[in-house]
């Protein structure tokens with residue numbers, strides 16, 4: 001058997017201790033599959049005395065993870081500290097500068113500096129691997145980079161944030177409102193330290209930025225993503241969605257379209273019959289559309305110690321086997337600039353919910369605003385009548401139309417005297 005691969009782990013939180021556990025428990029299996037052992041020889045975290053349930057007696061401890069990243073006795077640095085910049089990025093840059101391979105789960109860092117870091121890895125001949133960064137245990141990166149290598153990818157999309165999916169699922173199942181369910185996510189162990197990263201769509205956008213680069217061989221362009229979260233989704237909209245045959249899901253979508261690639265994260269109404277509509281709770285799912293293979297859906301746990309560590313260890317094993325694949329499927333120097341397609345050019349169907357005074361002529365005013373933008377109504381629901389002066393919901397779905405026109409129509413509708421609250425708009429997606 002060959003020399004052991006020597007691993008330094010920076011960060012011993014949920015994913016770090018999970019990674020140590022997998023490497024310890026499957027020591028023999030990993031050595032058999034790789035033809036050499038993979039051994040953690042050094043670690044770094046903030047608190048040396050903390051009890052973590054893993055045996056650290058035989059490993060070297062570094063208070064400074066950057067010092068560990070330049071240690072000549074280490075072959076692979078596993079960065080599991082987190083954070084868009086700061087110490088995590090210092091660790092990765094230091095390791096790559098010393099020609100060491102890097103495995104990371106840090107989607108925030110890669111969304112902002114992925115192209116640059118992949119370039120540094122290429123220059124030093126090192127691997128920068130990040131399967132754990134995109135939907136934890138789901139092999140999303142391997143599926144696109146390796147399994148679909150012979151396909152042109154038309155689109156990649158999915159449920160990329162488990163906390164938001166849990167909130168939407170629970171709202172639907174219990175009829176509770178967003179604010180009441182939000183607190184539950186903290187107990188799941190899935191939420192980011194700052195839960196607004198989850199519910200405002202930012203975490204999903206971080207992962208989408210990485211997937212887009214992989215699928216389309218483009219530079220990572222987080223700034224080009226249109227991002228909306230789920231705070232505004234109400235129990236009322238979830239009920240209407242059910243009635244109309246849809247589920248509301250927070251999707252991250254990157255699709256080739258005229259003039260470039262559309263990248264967006266927002267709540268979507270998807271037909272209940274679509275496989276992705278039935279991915280519930282904390283689960284994630286990624287769908288890739290390849291020109292030869294068709295649609296591939298992978299579903300599973302996008303977070304948690306075991307699933308995320310499973311992906312970290314798979315990357316470590318690639319390195320142990322001597323596999324050196326580019327981070328984003330092509331060498332970083334060959335990544336194309338991404339021609340971002342603006343949201344105003346998006347074409348799709350829309351769900352609108354308006355809270356209106358129930359009086360003669362209101363519907364005519366609303367449909368006139370839609371007609372003026374050549375928007376064709378697919379269905380309209382107005383039911384019930386509240387106490388005098390109370391708003392009643394009017395729900396409209398439209399046929400496919402251009403977002404720019406829809407936004408103009410919405411502005412006109414919002415200004416009508418009979419429309420009492422800001423209209424709610426949810427895009428309809430037919431995956």
Ligand SMILES: NC(=O)c1ccc[n+]([C@@H]2O[C@H](COP(=O)([O-])OP(=O)(O)OC[C@H]3O[C@@H](n4cnc5c(N)ncnc54)[C@H](O)[C@@H]3O)[C@@H](O)[C@H]2O)c1
Nearest residue numbers: 011012013014015045046080081082087105106303304308
């Ligand atoms: N938790 C998940 O399920 C999950 C899933 C996918 C990706 N990730 C990503 O994995 C990474 C780690 O997440 P986590 O949930 O394990 O975080 P965590 O907060 O549980 O652990 C972070 C660890 O980093 C250490 N750390 C912080 N600052 C440090 C410093 N200056 N020097 C040395 N160590 C330091 C902490 O002591 C802690 O051990 C993040 O990038 C996160 O986005 C996590």
Ligand SMILES: N[C@@H](CCO)C(=O)O
Nearest residue numbers: 161162163190192303
């Ligand atoms: N906060 C993330 C964790 C995994 O990236 C989620 O809820 O999916």
Ligand code: NA
Nearest residue numbers: 131134136138
């Ligand atoms: Na993954």
